[in-house]
Amino acid sequence: MCLGIPGRIVEVRQSEGLPMGVVDFGGVRREVCLSYVADEIKVGDYAIVHVGFAISKVDEAEAKRTFDVLREMSQLDELEWLKDLAP
Amino acid sequence: MKYLSEYRDPAMARALVTEIRRSATRRWVLMEVCGGQTHTIVKQGLDELLGESIEMVHGPGCPVCVTPLEQIDKALALAARPDVIFTSFGDMLRVPGSDCDLLQIRARGGAVRIVYSPLDALELARKNPDKQVVFFAVGFETTAPANAMAVWRARELGVENFSVLVSHVTVPPAMTALLEAPDNRVQGFLAAGHVCTIMGWTEYEPIAAKYRVPIVVTGFEPLDILEGMLLAVRQLEAGRHEVENQYVRAVRRDGNQPAQDLVTRVFELVDRNWRGIGPIPRSGLGIREEFAEFDAERRFALDQIRTAEPTMCRAGDVLRGVLKPFDCPAFGALCTPEHPLGAPMVSSEGACAAYYNYGRFRAGSAV
Amino acid sequence: MTTIVCPTPLTDIARVQLGHGSGGKLSAALVRERFLPHFDNPILAQLGDAAIVEVAGQQLAMSTDTFVVQPLEFPGGNIGSLAVHGTVNDLAMMGARPEWMSAAFVLEEGLPLDVLDRIVQAMAEAARAANVLLVTGDTKVVERGKADGVFINTTGLGKRWPDFAPGPTRAQPGDAVIVSGPIGRHGIAIMSAREGIAFDTELRSDSAALTPLVELLRSRVGDAVHTLRDPTRGGVASALNEIAAASRIGVELDEAVLPVPAPVAAACEMLGFDPLYVANEGVLVAFVAEHQAGAAVQALQRHALGRAATRIGRCVRDHAGLVVLKTGVGGHRVVDMLPGDQLPRIC
Numbered sequence: 001m002c003l004g005i006p007g008r009i010v011e012v013r014q015s016e017g018l019p020m021g022v023v024d025f026g027g028v029r030r031e032v033c034l035s036y037v038a039d040e041i042k043v044g045d046y047a048i049v050h051v052g053f054a055i056s057k058v059d060e061a062e063a064k065r066t067f068d069v070l071r072e073m074s075q076l077d078e079l080e081w082l083k084d085l086a087p
Numbered sequence: 088m089k090y091l092s093e094y095r096d097p098a099m100a101r102a103l104v105t106e107i108r109r110s111a112t113r114r115w116v117l118m119e120v121c122g123g124q125t126h127t128i129v130k131q132g133l134d135e136l137l138g139e140s141i142e143m144v145h146g147p148g149c150p151v152c153v154t155p156l157e158q159i160d161k162a163l164a165l166a167a168r169p170d171v172i173f174t175s176f177g178d179m180l181r182v183p184g185s186d187c188d189l190l191q192i193r194a195r196g197g198a199v200r201i202v203y204s205p206l207d208a209l210e211l212a213r214k215n216p217d218k219q220v221v222f223f224a225v226g227f228e229t230t231a232p233a234n235a236m237a238v239w240r241a242r243e244l245g246v247e248n249f250s251v252l253v254s255h256v257t258v259p260p261a262m263t264a265l266l267e268a269p270d271n272r273v274q275g276f277l278a279a280g281h282v283c284t285i286m287g288w289t290e291y292e293p294i295a296a297k298y299r300v301p302i303v304v305t306g307f308e309p310l311d312i313l314e315g316m317l318l319a320v321r322q323l324e325a326g327r328h329e330v331e332n333q334y335v336r337a338v339r340r341d342g343n344q345p346a347q348d349l350v351t352r353v354f355e356l357v358d359r360n361w362r363g364i365g366p367i368p369r370s371g372l373g374i375r376e377e378f379a380e381f382d383a384e385r386r387f388a389l390d391q392i393r394t395a396e397p398t399m400c401r402a403g404d405v406l407r408g409v410l411k412p413f414d415c416p417a418f419g420a421l422c423t424p425e426h427p428l429g430a431p432m433v434s435s436e437g438a439c440a441a442y443y444n445y446g447r448f449r450a451g452s453a454v
Numbered sequence: 455m456t457t458i459v460c461p462t463p464l465t466d467i468a469r470v471q472l473g474h475g476s477g478g479k480l481s482a483a484l485v486r487e488r489f490l491p492h493f494d495n496p497i498l499a500q501l502g503d504a505a506i507v508e509v510a511g512q513q514l515a516m517s518t519d520t521f522v523v524q525p526l527e528f529p530g531g532n533i534g535s536l537a538v539h540g541t542v543n544d545l546a547m548m549g550a551r552p553e554w555m556s557a558a559f560v561l562e563e564g565l566p567l568d569v570l571d572r573i574v575q576a577m578a579e580a581a582r583a584a585n586v587l588l589v590t591g592d593t594k595v596v597e598r599g600k601a602d603g604v605f606i607n608t609t610g611l612g613k614r615w616p617d618f619a620p621g622p623t624r625a626q627p628g629d630a631v632i633v634s635g636p637i638g639r640h641g642i643a644i645m646s647a648r649e650g651i652a653f654d655t656e657l658r659s660d661s662a663a664l665t666p667l668v669e670l671l672r673s674r675v676g677d678a679v680h681t682l683r684d685p686t687r688g689g690v691a692s693a694l695n696e697i698a699a700a701s702r703i704g705v706e707l708d709e710a711v712l713p714v715p716a717p718v719a720a721a722c723e724m725l726g727f728d729p730l731y732v733a734n735e736g737v738l739v740a741f742v743a744e745h746q747a748g749a750a751v752q753a754l755q756r757h758a759l760g761r762a763a764t765r766i767g768r769c770v771r772d773h774a775g776l777v778v779l780k781t782g783v784g785g786h787r788v789v790d791m792l793p794g795d796q797l798p799r800i801c
Binding site for chain 1: 088089090091093096098099101102103105106123176203204205206207229230232233236240243244280281284285307310314335336337338339343345346349
């Protein structure tokens with residue numbers, strides 16, 4: 001029950017009292033309900049969107065930190081493979 | 088797409104697989120709970136990359152499989168009514184009830200529409216005041232806040248011709264039921280990342296402690312799943328059994344409070360009859376008395392529904408030799424020729440079909 | 455533990471479903487079980503995009519199609535231009551130069567005449583550009599509610615080029631699988647028009663006549679082209695499955711080189727769709743003998759419609775009838791035909 005896609009918030013507005021916005025998913029835009037992240041987000045932030053609702057703000061700092069760790073690990077692995085190949 | 092595409096990097100995936108193989112001193116049995124995670128594993132062929140290092144058992148995290156049969160039958164009865172426009176997420180249209188499915192109801196003249204958001208269903212109700220619009224509110228905890236909002240807004244805006252047929256189930260009771268089974272072989276879990284986005288992970292801590300299983304909150308892209316597996320394997324190798332968060336970019340320990348609040352406001356815990364598993368107490372969500380007018384079960388008389396459990400699991404056919412293992416949709420999931428059970432993951436399209444066909448492919452058989 | 459029972463989808467159906475029209479397994483079963491037994495003849499049995507008949511020593515290709523698209527007008531065309539392109543392409547895929555077509559209209563009572571005008575104008579323009587004459591037609595009107603605005607049925611006729619006979623049964627192990635352009639545009643353009651999804655830059659249907667591409671292939675590599683198909687409903691996946699089954703070969707694809715435009719990929723992520731199953735109306739798939747594959751790709755790239763032509767896979771002797779994809783991270787999965795339409799998922 002989990003198809004949640006990250007998108008960038010490009011517009012924030014109120015629709016009949018409900019916080020709504022427009023989210024950009026890699027060039028595709030759709031209207032999204034921002035009610036559950038209203039306090040945390042602003043235009044330019046990223047959020048995870050599920051069935052037309054933003055359910056979480058993407059923690060970009062954490063994302064970068066953990067991704068860098070992963071990348072380092074994979075580069076170390078590449079070096080090891082190269083060492084194995086060296087005569 | 089940012090925060091999506093980079094988590095599909097092939098070199099980094101290979102590195103994670105190498106790390107997993109290096110870390111595992113034996114073949115651990117892991118389960119990914121969520122259907123979306125299974126989809127990625129099958130779609131990307133991750134289980135093939137892992138080879139013998141990990142045995143992946145696919146969990147019951149798919150609406151197709153776990154939606155109670157009686158709820159499907161109620162949906163079919165409502166969709167067949169001439170005064171009703173029945174709205175649903177796409178996944179549900181092909182799920183069979185006791186006797187047919189929503190697509191067949193549509194073929195017979197019922198108004199059945201696919202919506203992407205519960206708010207779309209509400210909009211439909213506002214645009215069609217002369218019809219009753221019913222929304223099939225299915226899902227795990229991830230979807231409950233959206234469905235709760237639809238009910239909340241219906242009351243706020245006074246949309247009287249809107250109601251929801253609720254069929255929510257919650258993850259922790261299902262995990263517990265699996266762990267309680269005497270023949271359970273699962274040693275570690277990848278918890279459903281988006282469920283935890285809403286609920287946080289505190290409810291998994293007692294489960295990890297009681298059953299001594301590591302539970303890693305995991306995302307949905309290949310690197311997420313592989314990293315989740317690595318963290319689980321490291322815990323198992325070290326004899327730890329904690330709840331750990333792989334999906335840090337989206338999940339916080341306490342989850343999404345406003346979402347939880349509205350869900351608690353609109354829904355309450357009820358007992359649910361899980362398809363194929365049977366009743367699990369307090370494992371589902373139902374509409375509270377305060378919002379009873381929006382509960383399709385109370386608005387429409389649905390007592391005449393007769394639910395007939397479908398024919399026995401195919402495992403029997405496999406055992407009797409009527410069905411070859413790779414023809415059986417259950418092959419390779421919870422069900423193996425040694426431990427035949429029904430499969431939790433069935434859909435004849437997408438990930439699951441690909442999986443079963445992959446079994447066919449590995450078996451070397453042609454069409 | 456109690457067994458978890460698989461709710462396998464029902465296949466025993468007594469009525470026509472929308473899925474029967476989606477180009478997947480249900481469609482194939484409908485044709486095989488309900489139509490073929492009554493019309494059994496060797497020409498029909500070929501089940502190509504067009505039928506090949508012979509008149510006084512000249513092979514002719516004859517195709518038929520009905521266009522029921524909703525909405526009637528969409529970014530990149532309308533049901534009229536689509537009708538011409540679809541008809542022309544079916545003939546071209548069998549190695550014929552399209553020359554004549556018929557068009558029969560079923561009009562719904564209440565259709566605004568200016569909508570009809572735009573449809574017919576687009577048809578005329580498309581026919582002119584494709585050098586095809588509309589030589590006979592018919593019009594019927596049905597009551598409000600019985601025809602979704604307009605349905606258009608066409609028949610196309612063309613002369614087959616000599617020494618050029620692509621067909622669904624001719625693909626061979628070793629052949630290269632080539633696609634002429636980016637995939638998934640038409641289906642997503644339609645879906646977005648229907649579902650109110652907006653794009654940064656508007657995503658248009660790729661609807662186009664493919665005859666120029668076929669002519670380039672023929673003149674450059676001739677009979678090295680074994681099979682051609684335009685992957686319409688059901689997408690590239692369905693087309694490849696049909697050919698794999700008809701030719702009794704396996705197909706291997708490489709996910710990393712599939713040309714999926716970014717907006718199509720993004721829309722597919724949102725809806726939970728796989729671009730391989732999304733309809734195309736201006737793309738062809740070609741099975742070309744390996745030694746001429748490079749030349750074929752270059753030939754396609756010389757035309758505006760084929761700029762993004764690329765090799766996406768090859769035919770093999772193994773797993774006959776199955777299409778297997780090497781995934782982005784290096785695993786494999788089987789790309790099967792869907793039973794019916796691709797349904798947007800939340801799971």
